[in-house]
Amino acid sequence: MVANDTQQVLDLTKWEKIAGENAATYQSAHPYPHGQFDNFLEASAARRAMEAFPKVKDDGWIHYVHVNEKKHGLNKMDLIPADIQQVIQELNSDAFVQILSRLTGIEGLKADPSLEGGGLHQTQRGGFLNIHADFTVHPHKRNWRRRVNLLVYLNEDWKPEYRGELELWTRDMKACAQKILPVFNRCAIFNTDDDSFHGLPDPVQCPEDTTRKSIALYYFTEETATPRKRATNYRARPGDGVKSLFIWADREAVRIYNTLKGWLGINDDFVSKVLNLFNRKK
Secondary structure, three states: OOOOOOOOOOOHHHHHHHHHHHHHHHHOOOOOOEEEEOOOOOHHHHHHHHHHOOOOOOOOOEEEEEOOEEEEEEOOHHHOOHHHHHHHHHHOOHHHHHHHHHHHOOOOEEEOOOOOOOEEEEEOOOOEEEEEEOOOEOOOOOOEEEEEEEEEEOOOOOOHHHOOOEEEEOOOOOOEEEEEOOOOOOEEEEEOOOOOOEEEOOOOOOOOOOOEEEEEEEEEEEOOOOOOOOOOEEOOOOOOOOHHHHHHHHHHHHHHHHHHHHHHOOOHHHHHHHHHHHHHHO
């Protein structure tokens, strides 16, 4: 599918100025470089994307359901609706990536057209994502180091009592330093260092007929020296108690899967099918 029109998705001139004005604040933010920006997409583009967002039961969704997360992802461009494709293409364009470099201070950023691990994310009532630092290297590009996450939220009338805040934790995992509510057309951007711990660890409390929706895009730099490769590093929070053991065990399983994924060239459809089979047998 391709976009049916060329209506403006993002005011690049405006965001180039905002990036310059906010670069110092972003780069010095606590607990690690980050920023949140409201009214991110042009209003009509954000609404079209929200209204086009596929249902969890539609084709192509990968169901991440295990100890450390309960969410759903869709990263096949041919199954993503045209109005959302248009947003992704704009945010992966050279012009926008240059703006992102200016904001973050990271030169040589590259978009990932394969949307590995990204694309569309959706969380139903009761869903969660434990605190973690992201995988450090692209699964299929060994010299691509992961550097920046960008999330665009498409949740109209999202209430605080629904929870689902993106939590940013201190690098020593002692406390939550920032919370970002996933309200409509808000964009969260943050650096993905080895210890940029984040997540939404408490189950989402939205109504059954509502979901937490986002577009998730990741940006990389191509390194001359091979970067250290590490799978998603899930971490327990203070007070998690015995739950910490399950978080650790699941983290190790994810590490093994990530290694096999690189060796065998498999994608997340494989793990989705395995997890769904396991859940049907329970």
